[in-house]
Amino acid sequence: MKGAQTSRLTSLHDVELAALSAAGDRAAFGELVRRHGSSVRGLLRRMGAPASEADDVAQDAFLAAFERIGEFRGQGTFVGWVRKIAARQYLRRLQRDKRIASLAAEAQDLVEEPRAADGAGRIDLDEALRALAPAERICVSMCYGAGLSHAEAADALNLPLGTVKSHVKRGLDRLRARLAPPSGQSEGRRENG
Known part of the structure; x- marks a missing residue:
């Protein structure tokens, strides 16, 4: 049954x-x-x-x-x-x-130089997210992983809306730079897409 x-x-x-x-x-x-x-x-x-x-x-x-x-x-x-x-x-x-303040202080230690994707061309999003500053990682994860709006994330974090937007923008810019194919590898795709 x-x-x-x-x-x-x-x-x-x-x-x-x-x-x-x-x-x-x-x-x-x-x-x-x-x-x-x-x-x-x-x-x-x-x-x-x-x-x-x-x-x-x-x-x-x-x-x-x-x-x-x-x-x-x-x-x-x-x-x-x-x-x-x-x-x-x-x-x-x-x-x-009260870890948010200590996470921000650790940001410099966590940011690494971008590494190329492995030989199979796979991208490790989790690794790229770990390389972000903690405030950026949290804001990007909330807005894109949890589906919260910037305003909802700002409310949940008790931060000004502009601060959340800045963290998201910087985080996304860093992710794009880190996850971008090595220069010259896919120029044709970028121009056509």
């Missing part, structure tokens, strides 16, 4: 699972966690959380999402909604631990 229920749940859309979860179906919510847990943890890692902390914050975010599942109306994706919850919880944790 349990296998049939699991099979039924895996075929449902996230919005349907959220509705079942809001009605008290814990197995439906478990399916949402199974589907999206690694994505949420990945976002937190990109924001700078060590693996164990990313696991803890992701678990807390899913618990908060379960408690507030009735607020999810399907106007966006479930994974986007829970990522926003996780990003905000991680930022509150950073603020509570």
